[in-house]
Amino acid sequence: MTDPSKVLHIRNVGYEITENDLLQLVQPFGVVTKSVMLRAKNQALIQMQDVASAVNVVQYYTNLQPSVRERNVYIQFSSHQELTTVDQNTQGRSQDAQPNRILLVTIHQMQYPITVEVLHQVFSPYGFVEKIVTFQKSAGFQALIQYQSRQSALSAIDALQGRNIYDGCCQLDIQFSNLSELQVNYNNERSRDFTNPALPSEQKGRPSQSGYGDMGGMYGLQPPGARAVTYPQVRIAQAFL
Numbered sequence: 001m002t003d004p005s006k007v008l009h010i011r012n013v014g015y016e017i018t019e020n021d022l023l024q025l026v027q028p029f030g031v032v033t034k035s036v037m038l039r040a041k042n043q044a045l046i047q048m049q050d051v052a053s054a055v056n057v058v059q060y061y062t063n064l065q066p067s068v069r070e071r072n073v074y075i076q077f078s079s080h081q082e083l084t085t086v087d088q089n090t091q092g093r094s095q096d097a098q099p100n101r102i103l104l105v106t107i108h109q110m111q112y113p114i115t116v117e118v119l120h121q122v123f124s125p126y127g128f129v130e131k132i133v134t135f136q137k138s139a140g141f142q143a144l145i146q147y148q149s150r151q152s153a154l155s156a157i158d159a160l161q162g163r164n165i166y167d168g169c170c171q172l173d174i175q176f177s178n179l180s181e182l183q184v185n186y187n188n189e190r191s192r193d194f195t196n197p198a199l200p201s202e203q204k205g206r207p208s209q210s211g212y213g214d215m216g217g218m219y220g221l222q223p224p225g226a227r228a229v230t231y232p233q234v235r236i237a238q239a240f241l
Contacts, residue, residue, distance in 0.1 A: 002076065002077045002078070002079055003077065004051050004054065004055050004058075004077055005051065005054060005077045005078050005079070005080065005081050006047055006048045006049070006050055006051045006053070006054045006081070006082075007045055007046070007047045007048075007054070007077070007078035007080045007081065007082065007083055008026065008045065008046045008047070008048065008054055008057060008058070008075055008076070008077065008078060009043065009044075009045060009075070009076050009077065009078035009079075010022060010043060010044040010045070010046065010073055010074065010075050011042070011043050011073065011074045011076075012042060012071060012072060012073050012074055013037070013038075013042050013043055013044045013068075013073060014042060014069070014071050015039070015042075015108055015162070015171065015173045016069050016071070016108075016162065016171060017068050017069055017071065017073070017162070018161065018162035019035055019037055019044070019161070019162075021068045021069065022035070022044055022046060022068065022073075023035065023046070025057075025061075025066055025068065025073075025075075026046055026048065026057050026075075029048070029053050029054075029056045029057045029060065030048050030049050030050065030052075030053025030054075030056070030057075031048065031049040031053070032046055032047065032048060032049075033047050033048065033049050034046070034047040034083045035047070036083060037161070039173065039175055040175070045078055045080065045083060047082070047083045054077065057075060058075060058076065058077060061075045098176065099150060099153070099154060099176050100150055100153065100176055100177065100180070101146060101147040101148070101149055101150045101152065101153045102144060102145065102146045102147070102153065102176070102177040102179050102180070102181075102182060103123075103144070103145045103147075103153050103156060103157060103174050103175070103176060103177060104142065104143075104144060104174070104175050104176070104177040105119070105142060105143045105144070105145060105172060105173070105174050106140055106141070106142050106172075106173040106174075107140060107141045107142070107143075107165070107170055107171070107172065107173075108140065108170075108171040108173055109164075109168075109169045109170060109171050110140065110141050110169065110170050111166070111169040111170065112166055112169065112170060114134070114141060114143075114165065114170060115134075115189050116132050116134060116188075116189060116190065116191065116192045118165065119132055119134070119143055119145065120132060120192070120194075122160065122165055122172075123145050123147075123156055123160070126147075126152050126153075126155040126156040126159060126160075127147045127148060127149060127151070127152020127153070127155065127156070128147065128148040128149075128152065128194075129145060129146070129147060129148075129194060130146045130147065130148055130182075130193070130194055130195050131144075131145075131146040131182040131184050131191075131192065131193050131194065131195070132144070132145055132146070132191065132192050132194075133182055133184060133190070133191045134190050134191065135190070144177055144179065144182055146181070146182045153176070156174070157174045157175075157176070160172050160174060161173070161174050184196075184199065185199070186199055186200055186201055186202055187199040187200070187201055188201045188202060
């Protein structure tokens with residue numbers, strides 16, 4: 001059994017659970033000094049001000065199963081006795097990537113098409129967005145968002161992680177990318193270089209943004225000449241307006 005520590009280890013933290021959700025579980029027992037969301041592992045680390053506060057948390061939830069957003073989470077002492085600044089600011093953002101100006105965004109519960117324009121509207125309040133590339137992977141619909149500065153990316157991930165683009169759907173799961181620069185070849189519904197508006201919209205025979213993935217005809221992105229697919233009118237969640 002792990003010795004008592006002021007650092008708590010929380011497991012089964014799904015993508016729908018935010019940092020604030022977890023803080024609400026433990027803050028009644030004392031002051032929280034640091035927290036780390038380990039999104040790649042569905043885990044979190046929360047450091048209380050002292051060991052006694054952490055002990056009270058563990059003892060309380062030993063007798064009462066904690067549940068967040070209809071998901072059971074499990075709280076125990078961490079093997080760490082202290083979270084370092086590096087742990088807090090970098091490791092919790094992604095298992096591998098260090099903070100930089102490029103974000104990897106996965107959209108969960110995607111009920112409506114997400115375009116470059118929608119992503120730009122959501123992410124641009126936090127700084128100048130230079131480039132956006134969207135693509136389809138096994139994890140679902142994803143996008144790479146490149147800011148002009150790393151600070152803008154930090155602000156965006158802190159403000160938007162776990163939020164819905166539209167009310168009740170299209171949830172943002174954000175981490176830092178390992179890429180240092182995005183290459184955008186075309187300005188269209190799948191990719192955009194806001195620093196170079198003169199890029200062509202497409203090159204014949206190359207229907208997708210090279211190197212990141214291919215959305216093909218999904219989410220209403222039809223080939224030239226195809227009949228447009230219509231979707232119900234939806235509004236971006238009020239928090240983003």
